[in-house]
Amino acid sequence: MAQSRLALALSALVLAAAVVNAEVQLHTADDDAWLLPNFRRNMIAEAGGAAYKHETVHCDPAAVGSVAGCYDQGIPAVGNVDFKFGSPQVAYPTDGTPWGVHLTGPYPDGRTYLVSWFVGGPTIGATVTRTDLSGMKTYAAVRKAGAKGWVKHSGSVINYLRAYSDPSLVNGTYLSPQIHHVVLPRLDPNTFYYYQLADMSGKLVGEYRFKTLPGPGSKTVYPLRVGLIADIGQTVNSSDTRDHLMANKPQVVIMVGDNTYADNYGALDTEVRNSKGTNQQRWDTYQQLWQPLYSTVPILNCAANHELETSGIPAVINYTTTSFSFPTNFPFQSYSARFPVPGTTSNFGDITQNLYYSTVIGGKVKLITMNNYVPFHKGTPQYEWAMKEFASVDRKMTPWLFVQFHAPPYHTYYTHYKEMDCFLSVWEDVFYEYGVDLVLNGHVHAYERTHPMYKYKPDTCGPIYITIGDGGNVEGPYRNFVDEINPNTNKTYCEALNYGGLGPVAMAASKPSGWGPGYQTQAHAPGCPTVTFQPATSVDNGLLVLSNMTAAGQPAMGFCQNSQPTWSAYRDPSFGHAILDLMSDTSAHFRWFKNLEGNAVAMDDVVLERLDSCASRMAGMMGRRMMSA
Numbered sequence: 312m313a314q315s316r317l318a319l320a321l322s323a324l325v326l327a328a329a330v331v332n333a334e335v336q337l338h339t340a341d342d343d344a345w346l347l348p349n350f351r352r353n354m355i356a357e358a359g360g361a362a363y364k365h366e367t368v369h370c371d372p373a374a375v376g377s378v379a380g381c382y383d384q385g386i387p388a389v390g391n392v393d394f395k396f397g398s399p400q401v402a403y404p405t406d407g408t409p410w411g412v413h414l415t416g417p418y419p420d421g422r423t424y425l426v427s428w429f430v431g432g433p434t435i436g437a438t439v440t441r442t443d444l445s446g447m448k449t450y451a452a453v454r455k456a457g458a459k460g461w462v463k464h465s466g467s468v469i470n471y472l473r474a475y476s477d478p479s480l481v482n483g484t485y486l487s488p489q490i491h492h493v494v495l496p497r498l499d500p501n502t503f504y505y506y507q508l509a510d511m512s513g514k515l516v517g518e519y520r521f522k523t524l525p526g527p528g529s530k531t532v533y534p535l536r537v538g539l540i541a542d543i544g545q546t547v548n549s550s551d552t553r554d555h556l557m558a559n560k561p562q563v564v565i566m567v568g569d570n571t572y573a574d575n576y577g578a579l580d581t582e583v584r585n586s587k588g589t590n591q592q593r594w595d596t597y598q599q600l601w602q603p604l605y606s607t608v609p610i611l612n613c614a615a616n617h618e619l620e621t622s623g624i625p626a627v628i629n630y631t632t633t634s635f636s637f638p639t640n641f642p643f644q645s646y647s648a649r650f651p652v653p654g655t656t657s658n659f660g661d662i663t664q665n666l667y668y669s670t671v672i673g674g675k676v677k678l679i680t681m682n683n684y685v686p687f688h689k690g691t692p693q694y695e696w697a698m699k700e701f702a703s704v705d706r707k708m709t710p711w712l713f714v715q716f717h718a719p720p721y722h723t724y725y726t727h728y729k730e731m732d733c734f735l736s737v738w739e740d741v742f743y744e745y746g747v748d749l750v751l752n753g754h755v756h757a758y759e760r761t762h763p764m765y766k767y768k769p770d771t772c773g774p775i776y777i778t779i780g781d782g783g784n785v786e787g788p789y790r791n792f793v794d795e796i797n798p799n800t801n802k803t804y805c806e807a808l809n810y811g812g813l814g815p816v817a818m819a820a821s822k823p824s825g826w827g828p829g830y831q832t833q834a835h836a837p838g839c840p841t842v843t844f845q846p847a848t849s850v851d852n853g854l855l856v857l858s859n860m861t862a863a864g865q866p867a868m869g870f871c872q873n874s875q876p877t878w879s880a881y882r883d884p885s886f887g888h889a890i891l892d893l894m895s896d897t898s899a900h901f902r903w904f905k906n907l908e909g910n911a912v913a914m915d916d917v918v919l920e921r922l923d924s925c926a927s928r929m930a931g932m933m934g935r936r937m938m939s940a
């Protein structure tokens with residue numbers, strides 16, 4: 312017993328040395344500009360009922376029908392199918408009336424919003440070609456509640472063509488409906504506005520309503536209620552989530568990517584699930600299903616893997632380029648045409664600027680939206696952009712700092728485990744150094760919240776990672792935890808991880824860039840430090856499963872353990888949404904609401920406090936940096 316403990320401690324030492332070496336690669340001496348002392352963060356601590364509880368809700372056998380069901384990766388959730396094309400929940404008018412209305416914002420000035428909508432229907436068939444709408448204008452009008460006059464604003468009309476190079480899909484060629492975008496500039500903060508939209512004939516019709524957020528200089532900002540969703544899709548469970556979220560009356564919604572799941576359907580049929588092209592009509596149905604929320608609350612969306620539609624077109628994604636075959640075979644085409652990022656004020660036909668952005672919420676939260684499907688390494692445009700964004704944050708102005716991107720670097724589910732190790736190796740130190748409060752993710756179809764953490768250990772100077780991964784999409788929840796023992800094999804799911812016949816370590820050793828999913832070509836680009844591991848030293852709540860998935864000549868590393876790791880605070884493989892109430896510059900109340908048989912039940916409930924600054928942190932960083940110099 313004593314011997315094996317010693318062995319564990321020794322292998323942990325070797326591992327620690329390896330980690331330091333990895334950092335030498337990351338931050339060399341010429342790289343100091345990013346380390347700005349005045350941006351060191353306050354620590355974020357948890358208070359209240361859920362603080363430092365270790366609370367796992369496992370799969371509920373009653374919900375999936377059997378105990379075995381909880382261990383079946385492929386089991387579909389009950390009722391978890393997309394609304395049929397043409398059903399009332401997703402049907403849209405083709406008579407020229409606006410539909411699929413959605414608000415984007417706030418823009419970085421805190422006061423500007425974008426309203427977008429569709430007019431007419433798509434045109435589909437072998438002979439369809441792009442039509443030129445470049446001369447067309449559109450209009451929206453706003454009226455403050457209580458005021459008489461309407462203020463009219465003009466905007467752009469665009470469309471896009473999805474033509475497949477695969478000749479068998481020629482009949483699925485899709486020309487989108489007219490897409491109208493109008494910027495509503497510099498609205499008054501904290502104010503109800505009515506708005507009207509131009510129909511096909513240019514007439515302003517309808518009466519929609521939304522409330523602007525407080526802005527810079529608003530006297531009253533708090534409480535500020537932010538809704539959080541991801542991976543939402545268009546099933547009956549999606550509309551449950553939509554309704555639960557609306558009932559909670561968020562002032563703004565952060566949507567962490569994977570909107571429609573249109574790529575589950577082939578180009579030729581809205582009901583047949585295959586991988587032959589992507590069904591653009593399923594984007595249209597999605598827009599209609601989510602209109603009740605999206606037309607009444609501004610959304611901050613995020614481009615993710617289901618927005619990256621490559622099937623049937625020769626899209627090129629590589630480690631360095633961000634052009635992604637723009638314009639004809641641009642795989643983010645549909646998303647970008649429909650959801651221009653906040654900050655874009657003109658020329659919505661140029662959709663190349665839509666892949667990452669930053670904005671300010673309520674004058675108090677800087678939200679940096681990154682994209683882990685677009686090259687993110689040093690020297691890439693995204694890297695340079697994001698570093699400038701982090702460096703420009705003024706915590707006196709925006710005390711809260713959130714980052715969103717789609718795939719979670721820290722989670723404990725079997726599916727997509729360790730997919731983000733390369734991203735983490737580039738960005739974790741930056742998040743830590745600039746004092747990111749919350750990292751918001753989706754992708755993993757389940758819920759998980761970590762404690763504040765850094766490098767696989769609870770650390771009150773590190774961010775909290777929140778995976779809000781399933782709003783009800785057709786692919787269903789992920790059931791299995793990586794540390795869970797599969798009763799069929801008596802081994803952890805971690806031990807079953809397999810990438811093309813190889814375990815993660817062997818894969819990382821033999822083909823570093825092959826690590827990670829095919830749709831994320833840059834996941835383990837050349838030069839990316841190798842995979843990180845759950846270190847043996849953090850296992851104090853279960854046995855370390857000494858993995859056999861170790862590269863030749865290396866000590867066994869603590870890749871797996873057989874219990875929930877100490878950094879994971881709460882996890883539950885169910886559909887739901889979250890509500891974050893910012894109460895002051897230093898305090899927030901976070902809750903995750905689980906969908907339970909048509910109801911929303913608050914399951915994770917924690918108060919987050921931002922306390923004194925992390926004095927020890929600088930020393931820690933300096934120590935490591937001195938070693939690397």
Ligand SMILES: *[C@@H]1O[C@H](CO)[C@@H](O)[C@H](O)[C@H]1NC(C)=O
Nearest residue numbers: 436437478479480481482483
């Ligand atoms: C496209 O549709 C036409 C008319 O229905 C049909 O004759 C043709 O075979 C289809 N083409 C392909 C490639 O399926």
Ligand SMILES: *[C@@H]1O[C@H](CO)[C@@H](O)[C@H](O)[C@H]1NC(C)=O
Nearest residue numbers: 388389390548886906908909
């Ligand atoms: C999906 O919605 C149906 C109908 O409300 C419900 O019975 C089912 O439990 C939901 N599925 C999940 C996984 O929540």
Ligand SMILES: *[C@@H]1O[C@H](CO)[C@@H](O)[C@H](O)[C@H]1NC(C)=O
Nearest residue numbers: 627628629630631632633634
């Ligand atoms: C990636 O794109 C860059 C820039 O266009 C190009 O120079 C490079 O050859 C491409 N690499 C691959 C592997 O296609």
Ligand SMILES: *[C@@H]1O[C@H](CO)[C@@H](O)[C@H](O)[C@H]1NC(C)=O
Nearest residue numbers: 796797798799800801802803
């Ligand atoms: C797993 O372990 C249990 C308890 O030791 C044993 O009864 C069962 O047969 C084992 N199953 C397998 C597949 O080895």
Ligand SMILES: *[C@@H]1O[C@H](CO)[C@@H](O)[C@H](O)[C@H]1NC(C)=O
Nearest residue numbers: 806856857858859860861867
């Ligand atoms: C590791 O793999 C070797 C060879 O496949 C096997 O003999 C050994 O028992 C394994 N060790 C563990 C701990 O599973």
Ligand SMILES: [Fe+2]
Nearest residue numbers: 569615616754
């Ligand atoms: Fe995803």
